[in-house]
Amino acid sequence: VDAETGNIYLILEGACGSCASSTVTMQMGIERVLKEKFEERLGEVIQVDPDNEDGADGGKPKELTMDAVQVEVKRISQAITAMGGVVRVVSVDPIGVVEIEFRGPNKVKKGLELALLDVEYVKHVKFVS
DSSP, X not given: OOTTTOOXXXXXXXXXXXXXXXXXXXXXXXXXXXXHHHGGGOOOEEEOOTTOTTSSOTTOOSSOOHHHHHHHHHHHHHHXXXXXXXXXXXXXXXXXXXXXXXXXXXXXXXXXXXXXXXXXXXXXXXXXX
């Protein structure tokens, strides 16, 4: 928050950070609610990319890595476990194929698949036994 201008700088995480609709979400959702609450004291709501502050790639990988997949699985693993699921990453191919071992409800499996497809460079999630 910039106290002088009233601008709010947001870092959107997870699926929101890479979603093409994130600007609409910010303007129609977050900014609208903040304006209702803070009225004239609010400036702009601006999305910030912490990995790309100077326009460079920030040293981000150029292909899919096991670490990127593991980070996402770890982020959602408590929810998966709470809903009766068990997950293990079997392999990650740099071209975008992730092999997952999963046991649990189909709805949780679908949610896991969608979450993994939001990871940069993931093109296909293959469930194996």
